Amino acid sequence: EESFVGHIHRHPARVWAEHRATRAGRLVSVRMRILLDGGAYASSSTAVISNACSFAPGPYGVDNVRIEGLAVYTNNPPCGAMRGFGAVQACFAAEAQMDRLAAALDIDPVELRLLNALEPGGSLPTGQVLTGTLPTREVIRRAASLPVPEPEELPRDVLRLPGGTGNTTRGEGVRRGVGFAVGFKNVCYSEGFDDFCSARVRLRTDGGAEVHCAAAEVGQGVTDVILQVARRELGTDDVVLAAGSTTDVGSAGSSSASRMTWMAAGAVQLACRAALEEHERRGGAEVDVERVYRHPRTSPLDPETGQTTGERAHVAFAVAAMRAVVEVDVELGLSRVVWIGTAQDVGHALSRAAVEGQIEGGTAQGLGLALMEEIQTRDGVIANASFTDYLIPTFLDMPPVVSELVEEPEPDAPYGVKGVGEPPTVVSTAAIVSALRDATGRELTRVPVRPDDIVGL
Incomplete structure (x- = not known):
């Protein structure tokens, strides 16, 4: 119980987004408004909303960007720094928009992302020009090329159905979906902090x-x-x-x-x-x-314009792309993540086993946010302050994770390394919910996705 009432949690968010593109798929404008519930204390809300706004359009080159961010005090428990640090909420919204844009333009979602991929020499909404490594296109291609497993035949062991032993349709209502998402985030402390x-x-x-x-x-x-x-x-x-x-x-x-x-x-x-x-x-x-x-010095953002006041506000970035396969019982609202394939920009991997472990752990956390983990409050009081009522993924919930490491050493880092723990969390929630949309045909604009959302209640 102390973990729930005595510690900060991820900021609940509401995001409004408008993406515009040419008929050929080139992004020309992105407008987003991000509202974060910071709870009763400020904690690190100012830094989290700054990160959410900085990475809101995703790893894409866009000439015209307007991002408005607001973190507010409420009577809810305080929120603060959590794996992904604002980029998770922004990525979920932005990648849903990219899928919708691809459908509206009748363009393959992967090709739309490749067309607009942000690369070194491009600029962030903050005005920072990317000078280090960011192999966005290579990461997207490597993730997209991973072979997706064939569908399992029915009937099958009930433990391999959505909901496991709770599934009563024997798989008759199961639909399969495949989703894709890309996300990125800064590495190390930023915006002038003496790291x-x-x-x-x-x-x-x-x-x-x-x-x-x-x-x-x-x-x-x-x-x-x-x-x-x-x-x-x-x-x-x-x-x-x-x-x-x-x-x-x-x-x-x-x-x-x-x-x-x-x-x-x-x-x-x-x-x-x-x-x-x-x-x-x-x-x-x-x-x-x-x-x-x-690490090399960074500069704060201008509080009025949101533009960097020096050469860079962030020292480096890491990008990840992920493909997710899910099964959904559309009659019962139950879901199962079948397989995850991901490619990630890791700089130089000192230990492949350690990097893969970080990717799997970050993916598990993103899966929890997509399907299970939700702190419920009533009048500012946590209503599910125990692990009986707050579900987290177990080994039975985790699918096989296939990882492709894209190694382009970061020039300003020792041995060319990059941190790898957060990008999987940033992108996995968006990828899994993208697959759920593919399976159900529903918009699914909030997480965690609940059974009621799937069956349309």
């Missing part, structure tokens, strides 16, 4: 080393990244990672904003190289050095 990470290396006389970094390991694999970087830079496997604590080393910042791999790798790289130089200068004596890494 830094500290690392300390103690290099012994025998060549072994002890590394200190306060980066919080929350399942994303940053401890493996730290050890991998240290062993690579020091040229030895005799490296021990001390317990992360700011008692022994400076701050590493939070495990958020898809920043920890980039920032920790940069800090450990600097500290290792400094330790080796000092070790050699002192004739092989034991050395103990600490270094602080900062």
Whole structure:
């Protein structure tokens, strides 16, 4: 219960959007209005609405953009930073619009996205020109080329029907749908925030080393990244990672904003190289050095115009495309995600297994938002403050996830890495609901999609 009442949650949002394009499919105008419920306290609502507006049109080049964003106080529980940080809500709306536009123009949805894909040299609505890597077209092509599994025949094991043992139609009402979506998000802290990470290396006389970094390991694999970087830079496997604590080393910042791999790798790289130089200068004596890494400087957005006040408001971006296959029992309103195929811009993958784990975890969170997870409030009080009444995906709900890693090293990042944890969450909700629309023919403009929405009650 404490997790529900004592911690922030994702901002509920309402989004109004108008997309205009030529008959050939070229986007010429995007207008969006985004309203976020921030709850009773501001928390990080200002930063979340800024992100939502910055990425609202999606990874597409559009010459004429007008985005209005508003985060408001309400008597609901406070909302704040959550995986995807405003880009999730915007992507859900924008990708629904792209599907509708493709249908209105009678253009393949994938081809429409390829036609308008944002690439380096293009501009964001904030006026920032993309100077790093953003292989949007390659990501879209790789995701679209993944082979979709063949439909399963009926009858079949009831556990493989929408709703599992709760399905009473024996699959007679099952319809299959395929959806596609693309989304992107910034990497690391942005808009002038002083983003830094500290690392300390103690290099012994025998060549072994002890590394200190306060980066919080929350399942994303940053401890493996730290050890991998240290062993690579020091040229030895005799490296021990001390317990992360700011008692022994400076701050590493939070495990958020898809920043920890980039920032920790940069800090450990600097500290290792400094330790080796000092070790050699002192004739092989034991050395103990600490270094602080900062990514290239960013600038705030103008509060009146929304335009960047410097070269860039964001240091880098990552894009993902996803194809989802679902089955829906249109008589019962039950659904099942059958398969996910995704391609993601990962910069340079230090560990393929770790990247794939992040993609699968982010996809699971997006699936939860698409089909299950909803905090319900009445007069500002949470009505379902337990995991009995708040459903989250289990292993039985997760489909196979096929991942294609698109590697184009980011020039300003250590080893060319990018954070990979948030793009799957940004795009998966939009892709899954796109597939549900394909299966049902309904507009489905809110998430989570409930059985009542599917059967039309």
